[in-house]
Amino acid sequence: MELIISIIEHINYIAAAALFVIGLYTVLTHSNLLKKVIGINIMETSIFLFFVSIGYVSGGSSPIITLGEKQIFINPVPSALILTGIVVAVSITAYSLSLIIRLHETYGTIDMDEIMALRGEKS
Amino acid sequence: MDDLIVKTITRLIIPFIQLYGIFIILHGHLSPGGGFSGGAILGASIVLYSLSFGLEKASKKLSHETSSIIETAGILWYIVLGLVGIFMRGFFLTNRGAGFPMGEAGGVISSGMIALITLGIGAKVASTMITLFHTIIKED
């Protein structure tokens, strides 16, 4: 029973960990390059979820100060870090997509196994 | 894509998207949003334009030359704002200590360096989004 309560209390962290592992599994096992990139994006999202969950305070409002009564705010630092993280994720995705375009042009496929097979025949 | 409905709706809706983007950028220090989100919205408006009118016309709206100048200028603007801090005998990227006009808390023209940086970032992110999109679809 205690375990279940503890799981419910940590559900966001557990979900983030699960997403991270799912993303890693996608990157490592799928040979399609687009799927690999999507896997990287899943991993990134999981870390964002993780960070944001660290910053959450129950009953806290978003950290924008309004005049009036004193409120509890959530921790603003993780949110600020995530903004940076998102931009970095966009950049990596853009660059990897452009590489995939080029690979498709040169090999005619975006499947890593097929590319390796093509190269194997050549050498 | 040559569709009258899409083109008309695009033409109608783009000013509102851009207005919203500019609003988000200008209110970056007051409300949720800021340079990155506002810039992405602004960029999305041009992306929408190039989707419905084609790449040729869209590149005329924002040529490669102009966007590369905006990208460089965005970072240089940031660096210059930071250097103001050093020249005012502070450190790199000092806000209040460097004598930026702080204004009244809650006003649109306030918070010194924050609003200025947000403006620069907004322009840069918008042009980055557009350039990325145009460069990638040019390949087809």
Place this chain on the structure above:
Amino acid sequence: MSSVHFPVYILLILLTTAVTIPLISNRFKNSLKEYIMAAFVVSWVLSFTTLNHVMKNGSYTYSFGNWSQKIGIQFLVDEFSSFMTLIILTVAFLVIIYSLKDMEHEIKDYQFSSYYTLIFLLLFSMIGLTVTNDMFNMYVFMEILSITSCGIISIKHKKDNFLASMRYLILSAIGSLSVLLGIALLYMVTGQLNMFEVSSVISQTWQSYPTNILVSLGFMVSGLAIKAAVFPLHIWLPDAHSSAPTPSSALLSGLVVKVYIFTVAKILFRIIGVEIVAALGIPTYLTYFAALGMIMGSVFAIGQKDIKRMLAYSSVAQIGYIFMGLGLATVQGFSAALFHIVSHALLKTALFLSAGSIIYQKDKRDLRDLNGIGYEMPITMMVFTIAAFGMIGIPGINGFMSKIYLSLAVIDVKKYVYLVIILVSSFLNAMYYLPIIIAAFLKESKDRKNIMVMDKLPRSMIYPMVIVALGCILMGFFPQLIMNVIDKAVPSFLLLGK
């Protein structure tokens, strides 16, 4: 204009140059080279002054916006970071001079501006990663570094390059994300991002969250191990380093990998602290992998036919030496590692540049085609020979001194097995470097007689190689030049906050 700001100025000059190169090259195409050189000279002078200042007045921290270290971002300018900045700029300077001519062979005209933009961003991020004292800032610089280092591989539009940089990008994205997850876990425990603050919080509370710190450390170290190509995770390195254009290979293998090693050292010794790391047993595992890498990297290198691929595998072995020094977690071990970082940077640069010259002049990459090449390109092969002797550990060249230091450090902790491994690894090095030298100077080429002629290389390619080779010899005879700085840098690194 006080010299306190100099590290920031260096970064800003590099960044400004990077962002203005596209504009400059559109308008004033001819002055691009002068522009690049001017930026380099200015930042080199600034970096030299910083090192001087630090050696005289001691280390200092630079807080952006004058915020206290808990709430703002901080740079730590100490002997270590200012010295490494100088090394990075010096090696990069020589490589860039070399690249001005060499890249004309490798890429097309219109790509020049992109290439140098990426190079300057690469330097910006490397120096930022070296001086920063903030965990999240470290991550941001790491991402710039991983994109740019893939970018300078894929700049050459060949099949192999795209594939190599795609693999490198995916693996290094996994690496950076592991590091970010580690940072998130650490932030969860400490609520701080500044390295000093994190380490002071952790030293008080690590008993309460042992698993968390262990897991976070595991993620960060293994993420960086992918990027630094520690042995079982090195699979991206041979493709990436061998297919890249020569100057890029020299930079990647001489500097980029080293910068990731600095980051590992920062995480282990500055963020977590020596005692906790030793209590968790991380360094011991590092030495196991290092020993494995020292042997296996050389074994793989023996089987290679392509000269640049062989050099890339040799890097895997040499990274093993550096991690061996780090893993000992003693002052001697760490200074041996730092010394080897510097000497390997010089040696590998010399090797890659001379291999690149052979490719430039003769268009030959296969090791079996190099018979008698010593008579055709004497200067290049002399540089290659010096650097190869350094790798093997012939006395008089800096590689020998770093092996001596490492052996002394190993003897100091009484792990004599590693002494044997260092010896075996040196023998293996000799097995693949000596045949090339013998073939180059003692065998007859099929096409021509062995008559001595001078290299047909542009001067701007010969001088950098020769300077690097002379630097190797200088360091071999006067290791104290470097060791004096390292001796000052190490205690400030290992014993911080005591």
Place this chain on the structure above:
Amino acid sequence: MKKIFFMIVLAGLLVLLITSVMEMPGIGSIDNPAYNEVTRYYVENAVKDSNAPNIIAAIITDYRAFDTLGETTVLFTSIAAVISVLSLGHHHKEHNNTDEKVEKHHG
């Protein structure tokens, strides 16, 4: 085979991660060690220091503004990298294509 191997390894990783996060206080708990004096400083002094009611804006462009400079640089880097990969130059396009064809033929 490869998939099963990875599945087992990653399941181990998942268990490790979950045990490590279970050590921490639950979500939203105010005892979370991350909610410390630094956070309180930001919440209490952001308006006083920078006149910006949006604390996150104050953090990303004032307290930790150097991160944001790095972030814009990442964007610039990605553009430089994408252009270096994709652009073929206006005059060189045909020339380059023939090059590639020749190469394929040889291969």
